[in-house]
Amino acid sequence: MEDSYGNGLTSIMHLPDDCLFFIFQRLNCTTDCESFGLTCHRWLHIQNLSRHSLQFQCSLNLLNPLSLFNAHHDASSFHLQRLLTRFQHLQSLCLSGCTELPDSGLTQLQHYGSKLQTLYLDCCYCITDLGLSLAATSCPLLVVISLYRCRITDVGLESLASACSALRHVNLSYCSLISDQGIRSLSQGCRQLQTVRMAHCMGITGNGFRGCSSTLAHIEAEYCKLESEGIEAMVSGGGIEYLDFSAIGGCFRGDGFSGIGTGFASRLKILNLRMCRTVGDESIMAIAKGCLQLQEWNLALCHEIRTTGWECIGINCQNLEKLHVNRCRNLCDLGLQALRNGCQRLSVLYMSHCSKITMTAIELFKFYRFDVDIREEEVMCIGPKLAFRF
Numbered sequence: 377m378e379d380s381y382g383n384g385l386t387s388i389m390h391l392p393d394d395c396l397f398f399i400f401q402r403l404n405c406t407t408d409c410e411s412f413g414l415t416c417h418r419w420l421h422i423q424n425l426s427r428h429s430l431q432f433q434c435s436l437n438l439l440n441p442l443s444l445f446n447a448h449h450d451a452s453s454f455h456l457q458r459l460l461t462r463f464q465h466l467q468s469l470c471l472s473g474c475t476e477l478p479d480s481g482l483t484q485l486q487h488y489g490s491k492l493q494t495l496y497l498d499c500c501y502c503i504t505d506l507g508l509s510l511a512a513t514s515c516p517l518l519v520v521i522s523l524y525r526c527r528i529t530d531v532g533l534e535s536l537a538s539a540c541s542a543l544r545h546v547n548l549s550y551c552s553l554i555s556d557q558g559i560r561s562l563s564q565g566c567r568q569l570q571t572v573r574m575a576h577c578m579g580i581t582g583n584g585f586r587g588c589s590s591t592l593a594h595i596e597a598e599y600c601k602l603e604s605e606g607i608e609a610m611v612s613g614g615g616i617e618y619l620d621f622s623a624i625g626g627c628f629r630g631d632g633f634s635g636i637g638t639g640f641a642s643r644l645k646i647l648n649l650r651m652c653r654t655v656g657d658e659s660i661m662a663i664a665k666g667c668l669q670l671q672e673w674n675l676a677l678c679h680e681i682r683t684t685g686w687e688c689i690g691i692n693c694q695n696l697e698k699l700h701v702n703r704c705r706n707l708c709d710l711g712l713q714a715l716r717n718g719c720q721r722l723s724v725l726y727m728s729h730c731s732k733i734t735m736t737a738i739e740l741f742k743f744y745r746f747d748v749d750i751r752e753e754e755v756m757c758i759g760p761k762l763a764f765r766f
Contacts, residue, residue: 377433380714385565385590386506389560389628392570392758403678404574411515415553420576420589421609421661428472429466429467429468429469429470429699430459430463430466430468430469431469431472431496432455432470432471432472432473432474432532436674438575438641442678442686445713446610452479453477453478453483453484455481455491455510456471456481456484457467457483457577458479459487460488460489461484461488462486463488464488465491466488466491467491467492467493467494468490468492468494468495469492469494469495470494470495470496471495471496471497471500472497472498472499472500472513472522472524472699473498473499474498474499474500475500475501475502476497477500477502477503477603478502478507479502479503479506479507479510480503480507480694481507482503482507482510482514483510483698484513485510485511485514485515485734486510486513486514487598487605489511489514489515490514490515490516491517491519491740492514492515492517492518492555493518493519493520494518494519494520494521495511495515495518495520495521495522495523496521496522496612497511497521497522498522498523498525498526498547498667499524499525499526500513500525500526501525501526501527502527503526503527503528503530504527504528504532505528505529505531505535508523508526508528508532508533508535508536509532509535509536509539511577512535512536512539512540513535513539515540515575516521516539516540516542517540517542517597518543519542519543519544519545520538520541520543520544520545520546521536521540521543521546521547522546522547523546523547523548523551524547524549524550524551525550526551527547527551527553528551528553528554529553529554529558530553530554530555530557530558530561532558532636533548533554533561533562534557534558534561534565535562537561537562537563537564537565537566538561538565539760540566541565541566541567541568542566543568544569544570544571545560545567545570545571545632546562546569546571546572546573546744547573547595548572548573548577549573549574549575549577550575550576550577551575551577552576552577552578552579553579554574554577554579554580554581554762555584556579556580556581556582556583556584556606557584558584559572559574559581559584560584560585560586561584561664563584563585563586563587563588563589563592564587566589566665567589567591568589568591569588569589569591570591570592570593570594571592571593571594571595572592572594572595572596572764573595573596574595574596574597574600575596575597575598575599576578576598576599576600577600577619578598578599578600578601579598579601579636580597580600580601580606580742581586581601581602581603581605581606582597582600582602582605582606582607582609582610582729583603583605583609584606584609585604585606585609585610585612585613586609586610587609587613588610588612588613588623588641589608589611589613590614590615591613591615592613592616593615593616593617593618594617594618595610595616595618595619595620596618596620597610597619597620597621597624597625598621598622598623598741599624600621600624601624601751602621602624603630603632604632604633604634604635605635606631607621607635607636608630608638608640610634611635611636611638611640611644612640613640614640614641614642614645615639616641616643616644616645617643617644617645617646618627618644618645618646618700619636619641619644619646619647619648620648620757620758621647621648621649622648622649622650622651622653622674622756623650623652624652626640631654631655631658631659631662632654632655632659633649633652633655633662634658634659634662634663635661636659636663636667637659637661637662637663637664637665637666637667638662638663638666639666640664641663641667642668642669643669644670645665645669645671645672645674645759646668646669646670646671646672646673646758646759647663647667647670647672647674648674648757648758648759649674649675649678650670650674650675650676650677650678650700650756651676651677651678651681652678652697653677653679654680655675655678655680656680656681656682656685657680657681657682657684657685657688658686660675660681660685660689661684661688664688664689664691664692664693665688665692668691668692668693668694668695669693669694669695671695671696671697671698672694672696672697672698672699672758672759673689673693673699674700674724674755674758675695675699675700675701675704676700676702676703676704676726677702677704678704679704679705679706679709680695680706681704681706681707682706682711683706683708683710683711683714684706684713685711686707686710686711686712686714687710687711687714687718689715689718689719690715690716690717690718690719691714691718692718693719694718694719694720694721695721696719696721696722697717697721697722697723697724698722698723698724698725698758699715699722699724699725699726700709700726700754700755701725701726701727701730702726702727702728702729702730702754703728703729703730703754704730705730705731705732706732707730707732707733707734708733709734709736709737711738712733712737712741713737713741715741716740716741716744718719718746721749722745722748723747723749724748724749724751724755725748725750726751726752726753726755727752728752728753728754738750
């Protein structure tokens with residue numbers, strides 16, 4: 377066909393790359409997006425440069441997008457080099473489960489990692505501080521990084537914090553070699569930090585969070601050996617909204633959790649103290665009085681809470697919507713009555729195996745608080761538990 381000026385035949389192939397990019401970005405059908413690059417080499421190039429996310433489908437499959445490898449393949453340095461050369465504008469890269477990937481395999485990030493904002497290295501057992509440092513310096517725009525079960529130490533975290541000051545979400549769960557020193561590097565170097573997951577990090581007491589930014593809102597520290605001073609440090613920024621301290625152990629003076637209620641955690645909405653067997657009335661009263669915005673509180677298997685503690689919850693926790701009291705040995709009829717008379721917004725009560733509560737007390741609770749759903753199932757994870765996909 378001729379154009380309006382009579383300049384001969386034209387076709388879609390005469391369109392500039394900017395127009396082809398625009399067309400590709402407006403495709404809504406997955407099949408059309410996948411087929412786009414089959415037209416010719418030029419269109420394949422447009423498709424490659426438009427890809428922003430890449431995941432290797434390895435032994436640990438955390439996402440379900442279309443992957444480039446079968447499940448039995450692992451990512452070698454050669455595979456990664458080829459794919460990063462092909463997809464040069466990635467913003468998210470998932471290498472989770474690439475258990476044999478060495479530090480040297482991340483070398484290509486020096487050339488193609490400048491736009492990466494999200495990097496998952498879960499269960500990359502061969503990645504050490506050297507590889508983490510290489511990734512950090514190559515990807516200065518990182519916002520999310522997950523290092524679940526990696527063999528990194530405080531040295532690697534220091535390099536990460538130094539190179540990636542924009543970090544907001546960090547997963548360090550099961551990184552057994554890190555300590556408060558590494559946490560201190562993150563909390564001081566990354567002042568936009570919002571989420572830290574560090575479950576089963578036995579070398580962390582919490583003191584590394586002292587003076588953390590007010591942006592820090594979400595901490596998961598299950599099975600850590602926190603100290604009472606460390607707990608105070610973790611809420612010192614004043615912005616905390618979610619705390620998971622389930623099954624933590626430590627050397628506390630008293631029951632050790634009173635620091636949550638000192639005023640710095642006034643924004644706290646979700647608190648998980650499941651299996652914190654030392655928490656008692658002193659801490660419960662401090663938290664109930666100092667955290668008036670609490671919406672969900674897990675106190676399952678907290679055996680040292682007695683009538684005084686339950687009464688304080690009933691009086692002060694007027695925004696509480698969900699409460700877990702499963703297997704609390706010292707929750708009795710008087711404690712249940714206090715919860716019944718207070719907690720006006722309570723909608724769900726998880727309660728089972730509370731041996732000191734009589735059926736009469738339960739029936740009275742149901743009669744006066746028909747608006748509350750009493751459930752027997754025990755819930756271990758509460759609130760917006762993250763699968764670390766932000």
